[in-house]
Amino acid sequence: MIRLTIDGQEITVPEGTMIVDAAAKLGVDVPIYCYHQALGPLGACRMCLVEVEKMPKLATACTTAVSEGMVVRSKGPAVDKGRRGVLEFLLINHPLDCPVCDKGGECYLQDYTFEYGPGGGRFQEPKIQKVKDGPINEFVLVDQERCVLCQRCVRFMGEYVGEGQLLLEGRGVETVVTTVDQVPATSQFTGNVIDLCPVGALLSAPYHHKGRPWNIEREESVCPHCPVGCTSKVTAREGHVIRMEGRPIPDREWGWLCDRGRFGYDFGYHPERLLASRVQGNETSAALATRQVGEWLKTTVEQHGGSSVGVIVGGMHTTEEAYQLKRFATEVIGTEKLAISRSEAGYLPRALNGTFEDIKKADTVLLLGTDPYDAVPVVHLKLRERLLRYPALKVIGIGPTALTRDTLPGQDVITAPEQSAVVMALAMATQRPDDAQVKTLIHDLGSFRPQGVLPEMLTQLGAQLLRADHLVCLWDGLEPAMGMVLAVLADLREKPTPMLPTFGPGNWRGWERGGFSAHFEDLTRILEEARDGVIKTLLVFGADLLEEYPDRSLVQAAFERLDHVVVEGLRPPVDSTQVDALLPGAGWAEVYGTYINMEARLQVAMASVQPPGQARPVKTYLNTWAHILGRPLNWEEDWDPFDDDSGDLLPIETRHVEIEPLTTPPTTDAGMTLVIGSLIWEKGEPSEILLPRVPEFPGRINPQEAEELGLGTEPGRISVSQGDTHLVVGVSLDSRIPVGVLWIPQGVLGVNRLGKGPVQLSLAKEEVTA
């Protein structure tokens, strides 16, 4: 630790700390443009000049590491003159078009100019003219004249993300930030450069000219689209959400967002947004519809008892809303049949759950079926950051496709579909053949050897799993048996084994906290009971079961049999023919509430706008129904999902995982196997802003396969058949997908019509010619 003095205040900081960060700890604000802690020192803008005793010249606080006994002055005539000089330089070629700049009021150039001057300009020569409002892609615009060449954006994209789609072109005063030949940047993370840009050079295209600081409101929020739950800020103007920004949390989050999350904020205004209630397909008033549903519930309970009602929660509902539903279900209806709408069957006990802090220490990362870039993008950035700081990081992917990538290189163990858990268990058995739990796991496997995985690979994998000091596992939840295997792994390892579930829905842990079962079997049981006539009325909050549940036919059968299907949500389900009542719900940014992310961390999202039309909070519906059922609910004691002892993390519970023998996976016969994956663009509520970026060809096949199918080397549409079911999907070519595998992300419409087992592919007949 190093002791130094800044502006007369003493502070002790770790060796290697830059003056600017030490100053920040003391609350001393040193102005910066180019410096960003995540990106490291650059020393380009020269704004952060400070005086350091015994140094002949002013020093840049962002590049000067602290040393013992150092005496720093961040103010004074020399410092002020130096900073004023740098500002004046930055302004001479700046267009000074603040009145029409989106960044006005949120701009470091304005702020520092206000603080340090210069008051007027001395520069009379012509300014250099550059590109204004040039596109970086669909979402980001660049105004090269306003750019201060701090390189934050270029360094972020190139070094940090590893997708150098922005570049510095030219030299000296002619240098500009640009893309090559106007080829749009396609990275998942381009929007972050808007937040990173300290001036108005990089702008959000959807927000362009939409608001000024004095007519907008910014509220703290959390991105609702995936289980990462990135901390964000929502900008609203006149009752509309018009922007989403990242929200850094000191020492924890940089405030990165992926483009899906940053620009997909307009789902609340989607043309399909449910604004009026519908009963039996007919629009009606909110009061009538609510009453009608109340009457159905009353009759059902009277005739068949409380347990003939099932309640399912999904979508973007908050933890508090789940809790309200749970109270309504148990106290008013008298049913325990509560489940979460899910697509993945896996379940991770809270006791095994790690946090993002674990990634910062990891030496080995295990990707189980999940490619973080596609599924939980900002986690990919966290892994990138770890890789940059710790280049020896080992990344191991296990799954039916390759999971590591150029920007996160590692080793892939490609298993046959549905065999990852078996591979893991066999790998562990190479190291601990005598462990009782391991023995149980592999008890029924006999002499089964996974296809394509050599014995040496198993041994090597087993050794890596058990020996790594800081192992972090990310799991997509698609092979439920993996849950057991992971529990055994955690027991075998002497060191902690933090795991991060990358499966959704985003707030499943929140609903669990609110009292809903997150176990997939419970959801299945409810659907089965509905199909079998035990459950008569189903309340579905925020879910489109027909599309989400992996076995569509079960949902179909249940809906056909049910007396009443009541669906609340932001949008009607894709197919609502079986839905008896549709109730418009209030959603994210419209209600205050808590989300719990994949770290089991509780985060609060504020309400920014009023729900539109007839959309109303869950509680409003519940109150009416409770009244009709004659058991009004008392909400007086406000429930708080936070736990006093564990702070903003969920309390850790003891875990019980029954270890059972793994079953020998079905040997796949020749033919294509369908693998369902996860792609953030196909998840969550639809957005019009995102349309140009939502992949037209979300499926993936190996280029060789494409060749054989007659697709050539271009993406195209193929027809996928299984028995009588046919589905047309756009596929792109991806060499990370093995031959014999068709990869389709969840959320692609109708994919859950196809079940397990082989599929046949052919070129789609009506090739769409755009």
Place this chain on the structure above:
Amino acid sequence: MTQHYLLRNLDVEGIDRIDVYEANGGYAAMKEAFKTFKPEELVAMVKKSGLRGRGGAGFPTGMKWGFLPNDGRSRYLVVNSDEAEPGTFKDRELIEENPHQLIEGIIISSYATQASEAYIYCRGEFRRGAEQLKRAVQEAYDHGYLGANILGTGFSLELKVYRGAGAYICGEESALLESLEGKRGNPRLKPPFPAVAGLYGGPTVVNNVETICNLPPLVTYGADWYTSMGTEKSPGLKIMSVSGRVQRPGNYEIPLGTPLRSLIEDYAGGLLPGRTVKAVIPGGSSVPLLMPDQLDTPLDYESIVKAGSMLGSGGCIVLDDQVCMVGATARLVKFYREESCGKCTPCREGTYWMTDVLDRLEMGMGEAHDMEILADVADNIAGKCFCPLGDASLGVLVSALKHFRHEFEAHVAEHTCPMGARLYDTVNH
């Protein structure tokens, strides 16, 4: 005049060929070095000789070599042949006319520093220079002076010639290393210094061509011979490139400490008849002007600093009484604007601004407060840039504003350049 040690090409025709070079004692120093010296003895000898870097900063070469950490990593020697400092043209003559001398110096220096790979970073414009070097390097390989186990000594060295592509900043050692790694030539943050983390992150010595060319004579004649020339703190020989308004522009090898007047009059043939010295830029375009009353300043590192300038790279530009100082200054400052890498604000924007003001002044469109603006802009650049290029742009300007303020004022008052807004003086040629 004195015997040539570095510019032997002036005395021996065809010395760029290996046979001629060897016939005239070439590669003997290298063999001597292998035979009689341990590497650390060579480093000690260079320290004792007091040889200082000839690239501009004058840093003691032996001390620089001593900074290499002893951590077993393989080391690099990088020779800076990016010579682009206006007024300097010595390295070009050295590589074009006597490349083997440099190669011999590189072998000795690499042996001394135990570098196993050496690179010559050759300025992109030096097409012939690079060709000469490549040919000579091949000759040296063919003679077994480069490659594995040189002359059975067990010492191995690979030497490669790399060409820049037009960027003055790549003369700055860390920008040079970036460029050599195939990147934009932006200077690097220091520390770490190249000795610790240089080329490809390895320990690296960067030396100027002329510095390295000193090694063969140094080994041949010894440190005492070297210190017998020059001054106590600036021993030895220096090549001065003289250009501008003199009768015999060219490179001259002088003992350090030779008076500036002698360089101009005895070596470079003096000025044209009837002309007088207006000012001299003694060490390349980055250093402040010396005035006519300072012509007796000895050309050694300390004396020139005392006189308010620097020896720099030894590019001596002589300006006579027919030169417009505003025009000359504008021309030099424009160079820095063209060559600023653009990474840091003061250099990028400041040189742009100063150039525009100077151009305006030279064209007679200046205003009274322009000199204040120039001085203040210069002050806002001074000491605040990422690398020394920004400061380098100020040397001539600041001293011109001090000594020739009347010329600037005359441009403003007369709304024109009193000398006709041209630097060419037909009477002269």
Place this chain on the structure above:
Amino acid sequence: MKPEWKEWASQAKAEFPRANSALMPLMHRIQLVEGWLSDQTIQDIADLMGLTVQYVESVASFYSLFHREPVGKRVIHVCVGLSCALAGSDELMHNLEQRLNIKEGQTTADGAYTLLEAECLAACDKAPMTQIDLHFVGPVRPEEAETLLTKEVPS
């Protein structure tokens, strides 16, 4: 992409195996034959080097000797450094502009010449200095503009 570029790329990579050090040598070699580096060439070089096109473009645009616009058969650089200016390089440039009917930075309509400024060429003893295709030619007095244009240089 010309077939021989692949070979050149592997030669460059063999000579400079570390970092991206083979990039500039390859660009030099290709430009020597092609005269300039077109967008397509930059793309090809990126492919040959296994680098992104953005990276290659960024590097190429930093160095003044890499031409990103087509150039004439002969590229003439006139040094505008102070020593050359003192010896008449501005006048030489002016005469060349007149004679070729183009401005500095431009290429003649017939594609014969490109006229460019050079910063100090490190040949101030032979001011005013010029280069034809990077071969030094000097001193060239302003009135000798015409002879410069037809001067023989090694290929």
